[in-house]
Each structure stands twice: as structure tokens, then as C-alpha cells.
Amino acid sequence: MHYPNNILKQPLKSISYGNRGMDLENLLNLSNLYYEEQNRAFIFKKPTPIGVVDVHYSPKGKIIDKAYFKAPSTLDYNGLYRGRYVEFEAKETKQKTSFPLSNIHPHQIKHMKRILEHAGIVFLVVLINQQVFLLDGQDFLDYIYQNERKSIPYSYFLEKGHIIKEKIDPPLDYLALVDQLYFGGTI
Amino acid sequence: MHYPNNILKQPLKSISYGNRGMDLENLLNLSNLYYEEQNRAFIFKKPTPIGVVDVHYSPKGKIIDKAYFKAPSTLDYNGLYRGRYVEFEAKETKQKTSFPLSNIHPHQIKHMKRILEHAGIVFLVVLINQQVFLLDGQDFLDYIYQNERKSIPYSYFLEKGHIIKEKIDPPLDYLALVDQLYFGGTI
Numbered sequence: 471m472h473y474p475n476n477i478l479k480q481p482l483k484s485i486s487y488g489n490r491g492m493d494l495e496n497l498l499n500l501s502n503l504y505y506e507e508q509n510r511a512f513i514f515k516k517p518t519p520i521g522v523v524d525v526h527y528s529p530k531g532k533i534i535d536k537a538y539f540k541a542p543s544t545l546d547y548n549g550l551y552r553g554r555y556v557e558f559e560a561k562e563t564k565q566k567t568s569f570p571l572s573n574i575h576p577h578q579i580k581h582m583k584r585i586l587e588h589a590g591i592v593f594l595v596v597l598i599n600q601q602v603f604l605l606d607g608q609d610f611l612d613y614i615y616q617n618e619r620k621s622i623p624y625s626y627f628l629e630k631g632h633i634i635k636e637k638i639d640p641p642l643d644y645l646a647l648v649d650q651l652y653f654g655g656t657i
Numbered sequence: 658m659h660y661p662n663n664i665l666k667q668p669l670k671s672i673s674y675g676n677r678g679m680d681l682e683n684l685l686n687l688s689n690l691y692y693e694e695q696n697r698a699f700i701f702k703k704p705t706p707i708g709v710v711d712v713h714y715s716p717k718g719k720i721i722d723k724a725y726f727k728a729p730s731t732l733d734y735n736g737l738y739r740g741r742y743v744e745f746e747a748k749e750t751k752q753k754t755s756f757p758l759s760n761i762h763p764h765q766i767k768h769m770k771r772i773l774e775h776a777g778i779v780f781l782v783v784l785i786n787q788q789v790f791l792l793d794g795q796d797f798l799d800y801i802y803q804n805e806r807k808s809i810p811y812s813y814f815l816e817k818g819h820i821i822k823e824k825i826d827p828p829l830d831y832l833a834l835v836d837q838l839y840f841g842g843t844i
Contacts, residue, residue: 512772514731517706520721530725534707537721544701548735550742553776557737584699589740 492641494562494597498547501640511645513549513556518542543577545592551645552653555590557582562597568621569596571614579614582607591652595634595644598624603631604647679828681749681784685734688827698832700736700743705729730764732779738832739840742777744769749784755808756783758801766801769794778839782821782831785811790818791834 495515505511523536545559561573574594585592585607592607609630613622632651634644649655682702692698710723732746748760761781772779772794779794796817800809819838821831836842 509771509774512731512768512775512777517704519704520707520724532726534721534724534726537707537724538717539719539721544699550744550772550775550777553742555737555740555742581699584696585737587696588699588737590699590737 494560494595494602497602497641498560498595498644501642501644502547502549504640505645511549511551511556513547513551515547516542516544541575543575544581545578551591551648554652555585556592556648557585557590558593558595560595560597565621566599566624568623569598569627570621572620579611583611586611591648595642596627596631598627601627602634602636602642603627604634604644604651605631606651681747681782681789684789684828685747685782685831688829688831689734689736691827692832698736698738698743700734700738702734703729703731728762730762731768732765738778738835741839742772743779743835744772744777745780745782747782747784752808753786753811755810756785756814757808759807766798770798773798778835782829783814783818785814788814789821789823789829790814791821791831791838792818793838 499515502511502513502515505513519540519542520534520537521540522534523538525532525534527533545557547560548555548557550556559574559578561569563569563573582592594603594605594607594610596603596605605627610622613626613630632647634642634647637643686702689698689700689702692700706727706729707721707724708727709721710725712719712721714720732744734747735742735744737743746761746765748756750756750760769779781790781792781794781797783790783792792814797809800813800817819834821829821834824830
């Protein structure tokens with residue numbers, strides 16, 4: 471399939487993810503484009519919110535001269551799949567033994583709790599030790615409410631997480647796991 | 658209730674909407690904040706996507722030195738309400754007799770069709786003649802597929818649309834209409 475150039479962030483961060491040289495966000499963006507093309511799901515990364523300070527007008531449109539990035543209060547990705555609301559956050563860590571909880575803001579944790587209460591599907595996608603895990607939102611909340619630690623050990627991902635398979639199309643087939651976990655398939 | 662300052666775009670566009678001096682987007686943002694505070698719905702405007710050209714790093718974080726606005730391919734607002742996926746677009750027109758269809762991009766129309774096919778709730782919120790209408794996505798698509806015109810006449814909003822009531826909190830109580838239209842209430 472053909473991917474538009476502008477879906478790929480430039481320059482690509484080269485992280486240790488297989489031999490792709492592509493970061494987690496790009497792999498998820500490509501997967502979401504594939505799902506959309508297949509008319510299967512409509513899940514996209516929200517643009518990072520910015521605060522615009524200065525603009526000027528050019529013949530091609532409004533140009534931003536100064537702006538800064540704001541902290542998000544929801545999760546990065548959301549959309550519609552099989553009639554359900556889906557929201558998730560994607561994070562990578564270079565640490566091998568644990569996932570630092572400083573990666574997730576307190577207001578994002580509160581938000582996850584509320585999405586669950588309102589029957590949304592919510593989870594994390596975490597790249598750790600060159601594996602990409604889907605960790606269900608409730609399993610994430612269970613861990614942080616039952617433990618006073620500042621990180622989630624890798625062993626918890628092995629115990630409760632689900633490895634997302636790498637494929638050609640889509641590169642990360644996370645909806646296969648969503649089918650199993652949230653729509654009554656077997657694991 | 659207290660609204661954070663940064664939810665209000667500065668400077669406020671002064672349009673002819675009652676005596677508020679606030680534009681449709683701000684009224685919807687305030688309504689969505691109210692719904693979130695009430696733990697009722699989690700629907701937010703997506704940030705406008707931007708293409709970042711230049712950045713530099715300051716002690717306060719990454720600062721954007723050059724960027725441009727991209728055209729959105731989905732609708733402006735999306736989220737979760739009563740277990741359902743909700744997506745809508747908000748538009749204002751100063752025209753009194755019709756709503757120009759140039760306000761809605763062709764890829765947004767295709768997107769609306771697909772959201773409906775996948776059991777999402779989708780609609781337009783249109784400010785015309787100092788009234789704010791909710792127009793169901795299917796009614797919108799019916800009109801544009803059955804007519805070759807470049808605009809939707811005001812009379813169609815009077816016939817098929819639903820006027821969103823102004824209140825103090827929330828300023829535009831569109832979920833009251835969503836309850837009626839999509840959750841089996843009476844109109």
C-alpha cells in the first residue's frame with residue numbers, strides 16, 4: 471500500500487526496534503492508516519496540542535512563527551472500532567527492567583479510569599526490551615493502585631501484558647489483540 | 658465553575674452570537690469542560706494538526722520557530738458518551754439563507770459516512786442566523802447525495818436540524834439533544 475509521506479515524522483528517530491529504524495509512533499501511525507484503508511477502524515493520533523504565540527499570513531496560508539508544546543490531558547490515540555470507543559497511549563522506554571511511571575501524567579491516569587467507567591476501551595502500548603506490549607487499562611490501574619513504586623517492572627508486562635505481533639501490513643497488528651481482549655475472542 | 662484561561666482562544670472573535678461575544682468553538686469547549694467536570698462525557702476538540710518546520714530548545718522546553726496548519730481529514734471533536742463513540746464538526750456561517758458546503762472537505766464527508774457505518778454517532782453543529790443547530794450526520798449526507806447544490810439552505814436546518822439550547826452551564830447543551838436523538842428519548 472501507499473503511505474503519504476507526511477505521516478512519517480522527519481527525521482525518524484532510530485531506536486532499537488528490530489531492524490526497522492522506525493519508532494513506535496510511526497509504526498502505530500502506519501498501522502492506523504492501514505486499518506482505515508481496510509475500512510476496519512478509525513483510530514488516529516491526536517495532534518500534540520500547541521500554544522501559538524505568533525503568526526503571520528502568507529499567500530499559502532497562516533504561518534506560525536512561535537509556539538510551544540502543551541502537556542496532553544487525554545491519551546495520544548483515540549477512535550472507533552467495531553462500534554466501541556477506543557483510546558490508548560503509546561510509550562517507549564530504553565530501560566530494560568522497568569517502565570517509569572513518570573511517562574504517564576496523573577491527569578492521564580484519572581482520564582483512563584473515567585474512560586473505563588464509561589465503557590470505553592483503554593490500554594497502553596509500551597515498547598520495552600524490543601517487544602511491544604498491549605497492557606489493558608484496568609491491569610495498569612490495578613498495578614499502580616496496589617503498589618507504591620515509581621515504575622512498572624518488566625515482569626508485570628510479561629505476566630499481564632500481551633505482545634503485539636509485528637507484520638508487514640499492518641506493522642503492529644494491535645487490533646488482533648483488541649479482538650481477543652475486548653470482543654470475546656480467545657487468547 | 659472555574660474554567661482554565663487557556664481554554665479560551667485569544668483574541669476572541671466577536672461574532673453575532675447573542676451577547677456573549679464568544680465564538681462557537683469557545684462555547685463548545687466550555688460545554689465539553691463542563692461535561693468532563695460532571696463526569697458525564699469525554700469529548701474534546703482535536704488540536705489543529707500542524708507541520709513543524711523549525712524548532713529550538715530552551716530551558717522551558719522545545720519551542721517551535723516555524724510551522725504551518727494542515728487540513729484535517731476527520732472531524733474537529735470526538736470522544737466518548739454513554740458508552741458510544743461521538744464525533745462532530747462545528748461550523749459557523751455569516752450567510753443567512755444557506756450553509757456553504759465548501760465548509761466541509763470531501764474527505765470529511767467520506768469519513769462521516771464511514772463513522773456511521775461503524776455505529777458511531779456523528780453530526781454537525783452549525784451556527785447560522787444566530788441559532789446553533791445540531792444536524793444529524795445521516796440527514797447531512799442525505800441532503801448532499803440527493804442534491805447537486807453547493808450549499809444547504811437554511812430551510813433544511815429548520816426542517817431537519819435541532820436547535821441546541823443556550824444555558825449557563827453548559828453554554829451549549831448539545832448532549833441533551835444527543836440523548837433524545839441517539840438514546841431513544843423523545844424530542
